[in-house]
Amino acid sequence: MTTISLAFGIALGLITLLAFLGLPMGVSMICGSLVYLFMRGQDPGIVAEQFLNGMYSNYIMLAVPLFILAAEIMNSGTLSDRLLKWCDALVGRFRGGLAQVNVLQSIVFAGMSGSAVADAAGSGKMMQHMMTKDNKYTPSYAAALTAVTAVIGPIIPPSIPMVLYALVADTSIGYLFLGGVVPGLIMAGFMMVLIAITARVKNFPIEPPVPLRQLPKMTWEALPVLMMPVVLMYGIYGGVTTPTEAAAVAAAYALLVSVIFYRAVKMPELYQSLLTSAKTTASIGMLIAGALVFNYVVTIENIPRTISAILLSWDMDPITFLIVVNILLLLLGCVLEGTTILLVIVPVLIPAAQALGIDMVHFGVVAVVNIMLGLITPPYGLLLFIMTRIAKTPMRALISEVLPFLWVLIGALILFTFVPDTVLWLPKMFGYQGVSL
Known part of the structure; x- marks a missing residue:
């Protein structure tokens, strides 16, 4: 040692x-x-x-700015508005329907952006206005719900955190993306069940139902938006594109739909999207650069091997190790930024996980879910800060509304940890030769 x-x-x-x-x-x-x-x-x-x-x-990192650009273009036009109207037509008719719309639009938007922050910033203002109009929901509840639903964004592919994990773990991005589909849907399902229960207890309002005869027309209007995840997934798993090329297709598709099909983005908005994407990419790029050189230092010091030896000396089985990792990452998520954890802390844990025979796709999805939960845990919950500014609501009120959802999502995380097939079932359907605990 x-x-x-x-x-x-x-x-x-x-x-x-x-x-x-x-x-x-x-x-x-x-x-x-x-x-x-x-x-x-x-x-x-x-x-x-x-x-x-x-x-x-290594072209993996090229996917990051391209997914960011796709999300920015999507947010700058009327695409989010069309998506919300379609979601409202589907589930708005039930008690607490607008809250369910918030979850449903996050599921669809997750298939386009790959970023929790982009999801919250993109639809956050619109959902906040829709839910608080006429005092239907309190500002703190609407903001809390938007924050927790945005967590789904990087779980359901595409996912910028999974791209970064693939970079440090040398794991297939395609199989990581597939591994996130079922967990993301399970997390959304858990949230929708909690909303349904809360709606009964708090007597949430019921929205005027959209006539079913209008649903085909609204679906047709939203179809270009809904097709983007399909195009991405077919490109990757149909063997047409690599994940990096799929990111370029996503940006091109967003541009095509927003500028040409809907004609909702003009040159000033497009310029602003490019500028914002460049700033965000530069920020992430600097963090990646710092993490890479620091990981070089950590490797020279044999820190990963030392930590791996310490953990293995405790004679832990894989499940116990994953529980320890969950607790560690959840605690670190309270005080550290997610990308830092992913690029600095997770690489140190990977050798021990490999030595214990833990599947790297399973480990990656569990790690990403942990890190995403850190976005809604105080005191350093980035999504909490974003929604506090958008909703202009006190942090204390926001946190009290977030906590029930946080416990539910931790329950989902426990499920993914103890039942690896919730992550690995879909990748194995596409030929992945995973490791079973």
Whole structure:
């Protein structure tokens, strides 16, 4: 078992200090890692060259900006509005129907964006207005529901967090995407059941039913939006495109539908979408760069092997290990940003998971679900901050409404942990040779 060197301790302390002082996490990791390299007498230029040589043939990260751009284009037009009207026609007629619409639109939107933040920001304002109009729902409940339904976004493919996990775990993106479908639908189902129960207890309103004769017309109007997940999934699993190429198809399809078919996006909106996508991509890219160089430092220190040896010495079985990982990631999600956990913490746990014979697709989906739940756990729940600004509601009221949904989603996470086939069934249907616990 190795001991942590003084250089690594100083680097880790510097990263923590800079992050505490408000420097972006990616920049903090780069600064701390450079200090480590200088103290160990290593040339940063040679390290950078090794990274570049290893990434010239790796196109996984290209999927990230393309999925972000697709989501931004979708949000800038009337596509979200058409989607919400179609969802309302389906489930709005039931008690608490608007709350059920919120879940249903998140399921469909999840198949287009791959980002929880994009889902919340895209439909958040519209759902908030629809649910609080005429005091049908309290602002805190509407905001809480929008936050928790946005969690589904990165579980159902496409998924930016799963792309990043595939990068650090060297796992098939296609099978990861498939592995997220059933868990995402189960999470949505759990939420819809809770809403149905709450609607009875709190006597939520019933929306005027949309005549069934109008449903075909509304479906036709929303069909281009509804077809985007189908196009993506057929491209990936039909062997037409790679997942990275599918991300490019998603961006092109969003542009085609928004600009040409619906004519809902003009040049100013398109420019703003490109600008926002570039800023978001730069932010994520800096974090990835910092995580990669810091992971290099962690590897030099043999931290993954050391942690793997420690965990294996506890003589844990795979299920116990997954329970420990769940608790660890849920706690870290309360204080750390999700991408940081995915790029820095998860890679350290992967060797131990592999040594215990845990399937990497199962482990990846469980890890991503944990990290997504971190987006709605205080005090660092990013989606909570977003919806607080949108709804202009106190954080305390928002958290109290989120907690019942959080417990339900943790119950779903326990199901995925103990029953791996909830994740692996669909990938195996497409030929995946998974590992059974």
